[in-house]
Every structure is written in C-alpha cells, then in structure tokens.
Amino acid sequence: MIVTTDPASGPLRAMVICEQLRSFPVPPSVGGRFSVLSAVGLFPTACVGIDIKALLAGARAMAESVRAVGPAEHPAYQLAAAGYLLDSRHGKPIRVLMPYAEGLQRFVDWYLQLLAESLGKNGRGPTPIRAVGATDQHSQLQLFMEGPNNKLIELLTVEEFMTRLPVPATPEPAFDYLTGHDLGAVLNAEAESTARALKGNQRPVIQWRLPRLTPEVIGQLFFLCEWQTGAAAELYEVNPFDQPGVELSKKLTREMLSARAPADPGPSSPESSPAPATVVSQE
Secondary structure, eight states: OEEEEOSSOSHHHHHHHHHTOEEEEOOTTOOGGGOTTSHHHHHHHHHTTOOHHHHHHHHHHHHHHHHHSOGGGSHHHHHHHHHHHHHHTTSOOEEEEEESSGGGHHHHHHHHHHHHHHHOOTTOOOEEEEOOTTGGGGTTHHHHHHSOSOEEEEEEEESSOSSOOBOOOOSOGGGGGGTTOBHHHHHHHHHHHHHHHHHHTTOOEEEEEESOOOHHHHHHHHHHHHHHHHHHHHHHTOOTTOOHHHHHHHHHHHHHHHTSOOOOOOOOOTTOOOOOOOOOOOO
C-alpha cells in the first residue's frame, strides 16, 4: 500500500506513520486541482504505463515557452484575456468545452474543475460546461447556434489519431462522400464545420488543435491550462488556489454525520422493495 498525502500533517500522514506505510508527499502549497503534475497525478499515471518523464518534459517545454515571450504573444495569456473579456464586457459568462476525441474527455472534466473551482468566487467567474463532439452537434448545437448568445465555445481536436479507421464502401450512394476517409478526419471535418457555422452566426469560438495525444502534448496542455487559469484569476481579482465554497460543504457534512448515529441497514434481500422517493425542500 502506498499513500499520497501531506508530508507532515493530516489523518493520512498519521496513518502512514502508525502503519509504517510507504508514501509520496503532496506539496502543501499545491491544491488538488493543480496537483496533476505532482505525485498525486504522476503516481497513478505511471501505474497504468504512461511515460511520466515525457509528460513532465512536455510541461517543462510549455513553461519555458511561456517565459520566453510576452503576454500578448502566448496562448496562455491570450486564452485568459479572451475568456475574461467575453465574460466581463460582452455578456458571455458560459464556456463550452467540446472535445472531438474520446481521449480528451477526461482531460476536459479536469479542466472544468480547474476553471470553476479556481475562478468562481466573489460573485465572479465563468461557468464551464462540457459538450462532446460530434455527439452534441445533434443536441446542444441548436442551443449554441440560435439560443442566447452568452457562450464562448472551445473546440478541441486532434490532427493525427493513434489509430486509423477508414470508412468502408457501402452499396448506398448517399454514403459515398464518406468512403475511404479516416474516421479521425471525419471527426475533424465535423469540428471545422461546427466552428464555421458558429462563427457565421456571430458566436465566439476558440479552436484548440493538438498534433496528437502523446504524454508530451498532454503535459503541455496541463501546464498551459494551469498557467492561463492563474492569469485569468489576476484579471478576475480572485485567489485561484483556495476553494472556500467547497470547504464549507465538507465542514457541514462532517458536522451532520458526527451528530447522527449510523443507521442500522438491517437485512437486505433481492426481493425487498426500495423505499419510495421523497422530495425535500429546505430554505
């Protein structure tokens, strides 16, 4: 058993000492959502066989590129400024993150948390939501195109997929335009068409084009997003590294469970009927 926790304090550190377990430290100044490039993210990543040295090399390369150019020239600052200005001056507080690759969907989940938990304070901050390309072209895109013009849509595509899957020929002539095209190329054509349609309807769009999904590229992406979130926090005038709203709900949960005796689950059987649903409203 290996535990990743605070290097000096906390209940898990006490358990590590008591049980003489192996452990990796979490830097005390690094919050959970920013810990992806620490042992918190690197250890499980290594366990599933991903090259964490390459991941860190990509992050390091992005860090060096940020420091080598001025704010006006780097995508981290450009993203921060674009999101802030569209929100604060142009009435677009919603950011739609729409990946056109299955391998990016969990990344987007992390990015949603990074933006929401870092910037949503003092009555400020964007509201990030996820859509999935190309699935949500046939559901949410209607809203994005003709609903309230209060969104910034960010499309994430991969230029070269790790697996090629050509679309086979079929007897139906209606599908001839797909024949022979790689499925990845079809996805990217869908993304480009979506971007053109949105821009043509005066909807702001940012297109992220990744060369491929490798550890180096994902490492660059992690660092880019963390840096631009910190830059956006300066514009919103909030602290990106705390989460008082989350801490309050944790505190209330602990108090609630500490004040209650554990319920007796009683015997259970496959034949027992579930309790009826109830609706509770609390002011």
